[in-house]
Amino acid sequence: xxxxxxxxxxxxxxxxxxxxxxxIPGVTNLNGGGASENRIDSTDxxxxxxxxxxxxxPREPSPWxxxxxxxxxxxxxxxxxxxxxxxxxxxxxxxxxxxxGGKQVTFQAVPNLTLxxxxxxxTMYSLSLSPIAMPTRGNAS
Amino acid sequence: MNSTATIYNRLTGDTTLTAxxxxxxxxxxxxxxxxxxxxxxxxxxxxxxxxxxxxxxLALETFTEVGRLIQQDIRGYAxxxxxxxxxxxxxxxxxxxxHNQPDALSVTGGKAVISRVTGPVGxxxxxxxxxxxxxxxxxxxxxx
Numbered sequence: 001x002x003x004x005x006x007x008x009x010x011x012x013x014x015x016x017x018x019x020x021x022x023x024i025p026g027v028t029n030l031n032g033g034g035a036s037e038n039r040i041d042s043t044d045x046x047x048x049x050x051x052x053x054x055x056x057x058p059r060e061p062s063p064w065x066x067x068x069x070x071x072x073x074x075x076x077x078x079x080x081x082x083x084x085x086x087x088x089x090x091x092x093x094x095x096x097x098x099x100x101g102g103k104q105v106t107f108q109a110v111p112n113l114t115l116x117x118x119x120x121x122x123t124m125y126s127l128s129l130s131p132i133a134m135p136t137r138g139n140a141s
Numbered sequence: 142m143n144s145t146a147t148i149y150n151r152l153t154g155d156t157t158l159t160a161x162x163x164x165x166x167x168x169x170x171x172x173x174x175x176x177x178x179x180x181x182x183x184x185x186x187x188x189x190x191x192x193x194x195x196x197x198x199l200a201l202e203t204f205t206e207v208g209r210l211i212q213q214d215i216r217g218y219a220x221x222x223x224x225x226x227x228x229x230x231x232x233x234x235x236x237x238x239x240h241n242q243p244d245a246l247s248v249t250g251g252k253a254v255i256s257r258v259t260g261p262v263g264x265x266x267x268x269x270x271x272x273x274x275x276x277x278x279x280x281x282x283x284x285x
Contacts, residue, residue, distance in 0.1 A: 006202045027204040069203065122255070 011066055013076050014091030021093045024068060024076050030094065032064030033105060033135060063130040064094070064109070067116075070123040080111040080127065089132055099140050107135035142251040142282045144211045145173060148192050151238055151246055152215075158234045161227070163187040176218065182271045188219035188228045190235070193275075201281055208254070208283040216264050216275040225272055232261035232274045239278055248282055255281035 011030050012021035038057035047053050071077055083090045089108040096103040109129035116124040152158060152171050163170040163186050170180060170189035180189060197212035215235055219228040236258045238245070243253035257279040264273035 006204065006207075010204055023205045025203070025205050030204070120257070 008097060010093075010095040011064075012093040012095055013079055014093060015079065019091050021091075021095070021099075022076050023095075024066075024080070025074055026069030026071050026077070028067050028069065030064065030066045032062055032129070033094070034062040035059040035134065036062065059134070061107070061131040061134045063128050064092070064107075065129075066127045068125055068127060070115075070125050077125075080113060084111045084113050092129060095140055097140065102140035103137065104140040105135045105137045107131035107133065142209060142248050142284060144195060144198075144209075144213055144248075144280055144282065145192055147246050147248050147253070147280075147282075148213065148215065148239075148278065149173070152190060152192075152235070155234070155238055158231065158238065161187065161231050161234065163189050165189070182218065182220045182268065184220055184222060186220055188217050188231055190231070191216045191218065196277075206283055208251070208281060211278075211280045211282065213278050213280065214264075214275045215278065216273060217261070218264075218266065218271050218273045221270050221272045225274070228272060228274055229261065232276055236261065236276050239276075243281075246280075251282045251284045253280060254283050255279070 009030065010023045011027050012023050014021045036059055038059050039054040040057045041052060042055045043052045068077070079090065087110055089110050091106065091108050094105040109131050112128040112130070114126045114128075116126060149171060153169060159169040165177075165180055170176075170187070172180070172189060172191045174191065174194060176189055176191060193214040193216060195211050195213040197210070199210045201208045201210040217228050217232050217235070219225070239256050240258040241256065243256040246253040246256060258276050260276035261274040264275035266273045
């Protein structure tokens with residue numbers, strides 16, 4: 001059975017040590033979490049004729065992208081702008097379900113924020129997060 | 142979140158507008174859905190307003206917030222005395238009260254994020270002696 005995104009999925013930003021996460025408000029969509037395929041051709045004379053064989057090379061973690069309503073003065077959105085300006089990574093968590101019993105994907109990234117504003121629309125920011133290492137999936141805590 | 146109550150409170154709270162409207166009972170002639178049978182459109186009676194039921198009410202949500210996107214008409218009606226100037230003035234005032242004025246709206250259980258108006262435009266009537274206008278509100282209400 002499918003699961004509705006609204007109420008189930010959260011994009012959160014972390015702070016402090018140990019890290020505590022808080023939801024970024026106004027997020028309307030979220031995509032990402034993949035990795036680029038990197039197959040290295042290792043075909044040789046021993047390979048079955050008519051076929052190829054590969055070994056897996058290092059993979060590039062794909063960026064996460066999101067759109068969010070701009071909410072002026074919000075603490076957690078402001079943290080993104082601060083990190084964007086300083087080019088410093090923040091901890092992020094994509095939370096699936098409840099913080100207890102759910103699943104999470106965690107990673108660090110420097111937020112990259114781009115404004116989108118049409119005169120009769122909402123003030124929006126596009127957020128791009130390129131993980132500095134492969135994200136980690138596990139049980140939410 | 143009751144968009145009709147939000148609209149009603151905004152309309153009745155503007156003395157400039159209510160002074161232009163007929164009175165009914167103890168207040169301005171602002172009705173919900175339809176004018177009561179006892180309200181008569183006749184020469185010398187000022188116009189009335191009717192807050193229509195929403196024509197659209199959709200969920201409008203983010204990952205962390207819930208809200209509604211509501212489209213709702215406010216219609217104005219007046220006795221046809223040969224000029225629509227009074228009614229047009231009222232409807233322009235209604236537009237002024239709502240267009241790009243989300244912070245001025247009070248929403249029980251929420252807040253208005255966006256308030257946009259189209260119109261006023263003509264609104265058909267079933268009575269030849271009555272003229273009508275309408276504005277369409279687009280309200281985005283966020284639950285708090």
